[in-house]
Amino acid sequence: MTTQTLDRDISSERRGAGLAPIALLLAGAVFLLMMVVGLLMRAAQGNLVTIDPVLFYQLMTAHGAGMVGAAGLSGAAIMWYFLGRHVALNAKVFAIFLGLFLLGVVLILGAIFVGGFGAAWTFLYPLPAHSGGAWGNNAAIAFLCGLISIGVGFLLFYLEAARAILAKYGSLSNAMAWPLVFSGKMDHVPPPTIIASTAVIIFNSLGIVVGAAVLVISLINLMVPAFAIDPLLAKNMIYFFGHVFINAAIYMAVIGVYEIIPQYTGRPWKSSRAFAIAWSAILLFVLAVYPHHLLQDTVMPGWALVVGQVVSYLSALPVLAVTAFGLLSYVRGSGMRWDLASALLFIGVFGWSIGVVPAVIDGMISANKLMHNTQWVPGHFHTYLLLGEVAMSFGVMAWLVRSREQATFNGLDRTAFWGYVGGSVGFILVLLTAGAMSVPRRWAVHAPEWIAQDRVSAVFAVVILLGATYFVTRYAIRLLTVHDGR
Amino acid sequence: MQQQMILVVTLLGMLCVAIPFILIARSTASSVSPTPLFDDSSRRTLLWVLMILGVAVTVATLWVWPHRVVAGASTQAVNVTGHQWSWEFEPNTVKAGSPVIFNVHAGDVNHGMGVYDANKRLLFQVQAMPGYVNRVEYTFDKPGTYQILCMEFCGMGHHLMTADLTVTAADPNQGAPQ
Numbered sequence: 032m033t034t035q036t037l038d039r040d041i042s043s044e045r046r047g048a049g050l051a052p053i054a055l056l057l058a059g060a061v062f063l064l065m066m067v068v069g070l071l072m073r074a075a076q077g078n079l080v081t082i083d084p085v086l087f088y089q090l091m092t093a094h095g096a097g098m099v100g101a102a103g104l105s106g107a108a109i110m111w112y113f114l115g116r117h118v119a120l121n122a123k124v125f126a127i128f129l130g131l132f133l134l135g136v137v138l139i140l141g142a143i144f145v146g147g148f149g150a151a152w153t154f155l156y157p158l159p160a161h162s163g164g165a166w167g168n169n170a171a172i173a174f175l176c177g178l179i180s181i182g183v184g185f186l187l188f189y190l191e192a193a194r195a196i197l198a199k200y201g202s203l204s205n206a207m208a209w210p211l212v213f214s215g216k217m218d219h220v221p222p223p224t225i226i227a228s229t230a231v232i233i234f235n236s237l238g239i240v241v242g243a244a245v246l247v248i249s250l251i252n253l254m255v256p257a258f259a260i261d262p263l264l265a266k267n268m269i270y271f272f273g274h275v276f277i278n279a280a281i282y283m284a285v286i287g288v289y290e291i292i293p294q295y296t297g298r299p300w301k302s303s304r305a306f307a308i309a310w311s312a313i314l315l316f317v318l319a320v321y322p323h324h325l326l327q328d329t330v331m332p333g334w335a336l337v338v339g340q341v342v343s344y345l346s347a348l349p350v351l352a353v354t355a356f357g358l359l360s361y362v363r364g365s366g367m368r369w370d371l372a373s374a375l376l377f378i379g380v381f382g383w384s385i386g387v388v389p390a391v392i393d394g395m396i397s398a399n400k401l402m403h404n405t406q407w408v409p410g411h412f413h414t415y416l417l418l419g420e421v422a423m424s425f426g427v428m429a430w431l432v433r434s435r436e437q438a439t440f441n442g443l444d445r446t447a448f449w450g451y452v453g454g455s456v457g458f459i460l461v462l463l464t465a466g467a468m469s470v471p472r473r474w475a476v477h478a479p480e481w482i483a484q485d486r487v488s489a490v491f492a493v494v495i496l497l498g499a500t501y502f503v504t505r506y507a508i509r510l511l512t513v514h515d516g517r
Numbered sequence: 518m519q520q521q522m523i524l525v526v527t528l529l530g531m532l533c534v535a536i537p538f539i540l541i542a543r544s545t546a547s548s549v550s551p552t553p554l555f556d557d558s559s560r561r562t563l564l565w566v567l568m569i570l571g572v573a574v575t576v577a578t579l580w581v582w583p584h585r586v587v588a589g590a591s592t593q594a595v596n597v598t599g600h601q602w603s604w605e606f607e608p609n610t611v612k613a614g615s616p617v618i619f620n621v622h623a624g625d626v627n628h629g630m631g632v633y634d635a636n637k638r639l640l641f642q643v644q645a646m647p648g649y650v651n652r653v654e655y656t657f658d659k660p661g662t663y664q665i666l667c668m669e670f671c672g673m674g675h676h677l678m679t680a681d682l683t684v685t686a687a688d689p690n691q692g693a694p695q
Contacts, residue, residue: 085673151670157647158626158672163601165673262627262647305560327629327644329584329651337579344571351534352564359541367545381538388530395574396583398523400641404629404668460528467524469639471631471668474676480637 049122050129051112052510055428057129058105059503061136062421065097066499070492076477077485084475085165088149091473092174095152096139099277100181102416104132105424106283107188110231112427113224113290114192118199124191131184138177146170151473153273154178156245156265160253168253175246175253182239182246189232189239196229203229207314208307220302223289230314231279237318238275241268263330270324278317281383281415284423285354288376291430292358295373296365300357309353316346323394327403336396343394347387355384371444371502372433375426378452382418386411389463404473407466410459417455417495425451425502432509443501451498458491520638586654591615599628599645602674604665606682613657614687619643622650628678629668635661642668657684 322339667678
């Protein structure tokens with residue numbers, strides 16, 4: 032297949048994907064905006080700019096909700112785009128999903144910047160009802176309704192994806208390739224995109240339902256304070272929802288790797304038995320691992336904390352032994368051509384893989400006692416996101432608008448790529464080091480001995496922002512003008 | 518310093534994972550055979566190594582339960598309550614060398630009690646929750662003033678939620694610090 036033919040196919044496929052490329056652009060814009068917010072927060076902690084603590088916590092809430100939302104949106108757009116290659120999806124559902132997402136964004140931004148809401152994106156019960164005068168009940172209600180709107184949109188998205196998969200494969204068991212997992216034989220093994228999408232549909236639907244339940248309970252509590260929920264139960268539900276949702280974003284984005292990298296290597300990504308077993312394990316682990324967020328709640332049952340630690344470790348195995356191992360085996364000696372898309376997708380799996388190390392360490396109860404809620408935690412999840420999910424999303428964007436001119440990897444593409452990767456590595460290393468220095472996370476004002484690393488971190492954030500701005504701008508220009516004009 | 522050791526182990530682990538990516542990224546242009554480095558046998562070997570390492574780490578880190586609380590004759594008890602945005606300690610002075618059991622809860626929202634030494638190094642932490650009492654045991658080696666910082670985001674005064682805990686010299690009748 033010539034590059035020209037390939038470009039024409041991509042262009043046609045992109046039109047068939049409806050609003051998914053636009054959703055990716057929207058996610059890219061939110062990534063950029065939230066990176067600016069993150070830079071402001073690090074600069075404020077380093078005394079480089081002055082931000083009132085009340086505003087700082089509002090920005091922090093926007094940064095968390097915005098980044099998690101944008102990661103979810105970009106992951107969903109990638110899954111929708113490539114799932115459409117294998118099953119017939121109803122484009123109207125994606126439009127409704129996007130509409131509910133935008134409604135949620137408006138409600139959340141209004142809650143934060145008009146109503147003053149600043150209880151962090153985790154809305155840890157009963158904090159939304161205890162603002163200490165910083166925000167009113169209406170702001171908290173708007174924020175929670177915004178999350179519910181986004182959650183309902185995602186549920187519709189997954190229901191449509193499940194309907195389409197069931198129409199073709201007959202059962203979720205077949206779509207997960209369980210006959211292959213349990214008997215070693217299967218007549219029509221589904222492709223990796225179907226297996227991965229099915230696993231995400233199952234675990235994130237469960238996560239969102241639990242999230243919706245605790246959101247509604249929190250809403251009722253705001254309106255009728257006498258209606259209370261057990262704070263430990265609420266904490267379990269919130270972290271179950273939050274953990275599953277952000278993991279789903281990564282697991283949806285990796286579908287882009289499964290679909291695109293074979294075009295570069297000439298080696299199809301196969302649904303082997305090991306691959307199918309790994310995704311069944313992922314389904315189980317993503318649902319079971321959340322207690323590692325509650326390792327310092329000593330009233331939790333001991334067995335639950337042990338499960339949190341053990342499953343944290345086990346969760347690393349499919350990432351390392353299947354996705355990373357698979358990518359390296361397909362790329363090695365393939366003569367793969369590097370361009371912005373392939374480089375970003377490769378680095379996305381790289382970042383996800385190295386990110387399991389600080390995550391597993393933090394999932395150990397004894398280490399967690401020293402690292403929990405220090406800057407180690409953002410250090411670990413920024414590895415997963417900056418060098419993982421976000422890099423994969425930028426990679427898919429670059430691939431969607433690639434053309435023969437981008438077949439090389441020089442000039443601005445290369446500079447922006449290495450700037451983004453270098454800035455991200457530096458940013459993450461500073462956060463991990465700050466965690467080892469016991470600097471607490473989510474503090475608007477830092478002690479003098481913490482300020483130097485805040486300032487270094489802000490410099491790295493500027494470099495990341497420049498690289499990301501290039502990726503998104505390049506995508507926007509080509510998506511909206513040049514490429515569609517061919 | 519445990520935190521520094523954790524950092525070094527983590528960075529070495531990340532480097533170990535990074536090296537294959539770097540080597541393979543540099544070798545894509547060469548026509549290397551995809552075998553035998555990456556076949557099912559080597560995948561099984563990798564999984565076995567990771568599983569054995571996981572069992573060893575799990576046993577080593579959970580053999581003694583990290584949250585164990587054992588009340589003894591010399592144990593001191595401190596009741597801690599977190600409020601937006603202050604701490605109450607009863608009592609707020611303890612002795613070095615004898616175990617202290619902190620009974621920690623919150624009067625309003627979730628907080629986190631992080632105990633820092635004079636060098637701003639976190640010694641241990643535990644969550645403070647409304648409706649529950651989390652218990653944690655710690656033995657201070659040295660007398661001095663220890664700082665308590667809030668480790669769980671609790672609203673606009675989160676960074677102001679600090680307190681001091683005084684640790685006095687060990688009671689000579691209790692013997693050497695444990």
